[in-house]
Amino acid sequence: MTTTAPTTRTIVTGGAQRGGRRHVGAQRSEQLVSWVFLAPFLIAFALFLVWPILHGIYLSFTNQSLTGAGGDLVGFANYAEALADPVMWRSLGNTLWFTVLSTVPLVVIALVMAVLVDRGIPGQWLWRLSFFMPFLLASTVISQIWVWIFNPQIGAANNILEALGLAPIAWLQNPDTNMIAIVIATVWWTVGFNFLLYLAALQNIPAQQYEAASLDGAGPWRQLWSITIPQLGPATVLIVMLQILASLKLFDQAYQMLGGVASDTTRSIVQYMYEAGFVGYRFGYSAAISYVFFALIVIIGVAQAAIMSRGAAAARRKEQR
Numbered sequence: 001m002t003t004t005a006p007t008t009r010t011i012v013t014g015g016a017q018r019g020g021r022r023h024v025g026a027q028r029s030e031q032l033v034s035w036v037f038l039a040p041f042l043i044a045f046a047l048f049l050v051w052p053i054l055h056g057i058y059l060s061f062t063n064q065s066l067t068g069a070g071g072d073l074v075g076f077a078n079y080a081e082a083l084a085d086p087v088m089w090r091s092l093g094n095t096l097w098f099t100v101l102s103t104v105p106l107v108v109i110a111l112v113m114a115v116l117v118d119r120g121i122p123g124q125w126l127w128r129l130s131f132f133m134p135f136l137l138a139s140t141v142i143s144q145i146w147v148w149i150f151n152p153q154i155g156a157a158n159n160i161l162e163a164l165g166l167a168p169i170a171w172l173q174n175p176d177t178n179m180i181a182i183v184i185a186t187v188w189w190t191v192g193f194n195f196l197l198y199l200a201a202l203q204n205i206p207a208q209q210y211e212a213a214s215l216d217g218a219g220p221w222r223q224l225w226s227i228t229i230p231q232l233g234p235a236t237v238l239i240v241m242l243q244i245l246a247s248l249k250l251f252d253q254a255y256q257m258l259g260g261v262a263s264d265t266t267r268s269i270v271q272y273m274y275e276a277g278f279v280g281y282r283f284g285y286s287a288a289i290s291y292v293f294f295a296l297i298v299i300i301g302v303a304q305a306a307i308m309s310r311g312a313a314a315a316r317r318k319e320q321r
């Protein structure tokens with residue numbers, strides 16, 4: 001008895017050690033396989049995101065030209081020039097004004113469209129297709145469609161105004177209306193995406209809530225204001241955040257609808273970056289403008305995240321009560 005116990009412990013201990021080594025080896029093998037699968041994504045992430053960001057930051061501190069000249073470090077001179085540039089601030093103001101003009105109708109119209117389809121109007125599939133189809137078109141197609149619509153002589157927009165007894169308007173040539181024309185085209189083009197987000201959120205609202213409200217005598221309008229809109233709060237915050245970030249990137253439709261002609265009332269900050277880098281050949285200055293704009297987007301994003309977190313915390317406190 002006394003001679004077999006140590007042998008038993010030795011066998012058990014040795015087996016446990018071999019099992020532990022096999023377990024560690026299996027974990028390392030799984031980690032290696034994981035890194036192999038992640039490697040293509042990490043390489044693409046580094047090449048197409050990390051490296052351009054780092055290289056752009058470096059360019060913003062140089063006088064690099066598109067022609068290949070320059071490249072000397074100039075410190076914060078580009079940033080100082082950008083912050084004192086009235087054209088940059090005017091372009092930034094145009095971008096913010098476009099964001100305000102486009103975000104409100106893109107949220108409200110999308111909500112109305114989603115509610116109408118969700119309420120069961122006939123031909124739902126056709127309405128969904130027609131509402132979302134413009135979003136699938138390229139910006140060049142959208143721009144050409146609306147250039148014809150806003151044509152001062154033969155455009156449908158002026159035909160409608162004349163039918164209403166109003167004077168025709170040079171929509172894209174008049175600095176007082178060209179931004180409005182771009183907003184109208186953008187709303188028609190992109191409202192379908194917000195419509196789908198709202199429609200998905202509406203379909204997640206339990207039908208029992210509407211049934212209970214009907215039994216209590218609540219009509220359609222009361223159900224809309226007391227059930228639908230409060231339940232769509234998180235979706236609305238998400239849509240507003242996505243729409244603001246998308247509107248801040250205004251460039252292609254404005255550039256194409258105006259034929260690339262810069263205007264003090266429609267030049268966006270992205271277009272000014274393009275003009276500084278590819279027209280003025282000042283890559284370093286263009287990079288500095290882009291990072292000033294990037295800082296603005298970060299500030300807006302952080303503010304929106306804070307608002308969303310406060311709203312979620314308030315909703316949780318309300319539920320706990």
